Amino acid sequence: MMRALERHWYRDTLLSRALLPLSAVYRAAVALRRFLYRAGIKRQVRVGVPVIVVGNLTVGGTGKTPLVIWLACLLAQAGYRPGIVTRGYGGRSRTWPRAVHADSDPDDVGDEPVLLARHAGCAVTADPDRVRGARELIARAGCNIVISDDGLQHLRLARDLEIVVIDGARRFGNNRCLPAGPLREPAARALCADARVVQGNAGAGEWSMQLAARGFFRVGAGGGPVTAEAFMGKTVHAVAGIGNPPRFFDQLRALGLKVIAHAFADHHRFRPADVAFGDEHPIIMTEKDAVKCQRLDMAPAWYLAVAAEVGAGFDVWVTQRLRDIAHG
Numbered sequence: 001m002m003r004a005l006e007r008h009w010y011r012d013t014l015l016s017r018a019l020l021p022l023s024a025v026y027r028a029a030v031a032l033r034r035f036l037y038r039a040g041i042k043r044q045v046r047v048g049v050p051v052i053v054v055g056n057l058t059v060g061g062t063g064k065t066p067l068v069i070w071l072a073c074l075l076a077q078a079g080y081r082p083g084i085v086t087r088g089y090g091g092r093s094r095t096w097p098r099a100v101h102a103d104s105d106p107d108d109v110g111d112e113p114v115l116l117a118r119h120a121g122c123a124v125t126a127d128p129d130r131v132r133g134a135r136e137l138i139a140r141a142g143c144n145i146v147i148s149d150d151g152l153q154h155l156r157l158a159r160d161l162e163i164v165v166i167d168g169a170r171r172f173g174n175n176r177c178l179p180a181g182p183l184r185e186p187a188a189r190a191l192c193a194d195a196r197v198v199q200g201n202a203g204a205g206e207w208s209m210q211l212a213a214r215g216f217f218r219v220g221a222g223g224g225p226v227t228a229e230a231f232m233g234k235t236v237h238a239v240a241g242i243g244n245p246p247r248f249f250d251q252l253r254a255l256g257l258k259v260i261a262h263a264f265a266d267h268h269r270f271r272p273a274d275v276a277f278g279d280e281h282p283i284i285m286t287e288k289d290a291v292k293c294q295r296l297d298m299a300p301a302w303y304l305a306v307a308a309e310v311g312a313g314f315d316v317w318v319t320q321r322l323r324d325i326a327h328g
Helices: 002-009 014-018 020-038 064-077 111-119 130-141 187-192 245-254 287-293 314-326
Strands: 051-055 082-086 098-100 123-126 145-149 161-167 195-199 207-218 235-240 258-263 283-286 301-310
Touching: 002 014, 014 020, 051 064, 064 082, 064 111, 064 145, 064 161, 064 207, 064 301, 064 314, 082 111, 082 130, 098 111, 111 123, 111 287, 123 130, 130 145, 161 187, 161 314, 195 314, 235 245, 235 287, 245 258, 245 301, 283 287, 287 301
Parallel strands: 051 145, 051 161, 082 123, 082 145, 161 195, 195 207, 235 258, 235 283, 283 301
Antiparallel strands: 098 123, 207 301
């Protein structure tokens, strides 16, 4: 149902127009909530260390997770002790906060937190209450700076720096708020952020980011990467349960693969039947999906590892902003 609705979010259709009254109600609720925090009726909480929020305005994938990993590595290289707090979307844990490690169960803490723990090189905590999770990072790991993953709309956690991530191809769709469009907040909200990072072609006042392929790895197995040449010209089953599956399929095609596309809902809980295709074609998936599929009884499969490459100068901008914050 969500996939069917998404097709209307990026066009001006009769359905999206019919949903405009509900969109107006949603926008009013968003505006009221933001007003309550600005007026001090609802209280923002500071946790005693700088907080960087990385989020997006739209439903669906924008490349936020690779940027969070890039940012955590940058901060560590700059001498900080960063930690990442994330909601743990899709996790079924009954207790929060949860420290997340590379071998944590994604069914408990969510798929993206496990991916962050594998690559960010810092402490990761999953907790729907970002304030509680941030405090846990500081107490457990001695973090002196916190990155709030997908925390743009979690207004209770006070922030020192906001970074909005935008899909350069889809941008803000039809510029309508949910459910008539993909926006969680009006598009003008992006102008209030400290930085706008665009996956793809950036416009004026924006920073560009690309997701560069780092090779194919066997799902659930060790060993080094396999290059795209190993699959070039071959037909593959491409599996993606992410916010924007077509972007992944297009990336595989650009690497020379012939793609049979299998799109699933974001954070889909895979079953063996989902990846049982009954032929000899290789299976290629995203690393986020591989986190959940590695325990399935399935044919040999690979995932494409990617890493964020951010436009020149953004690293300097971030570290300078943090120095400015430290000096008031």
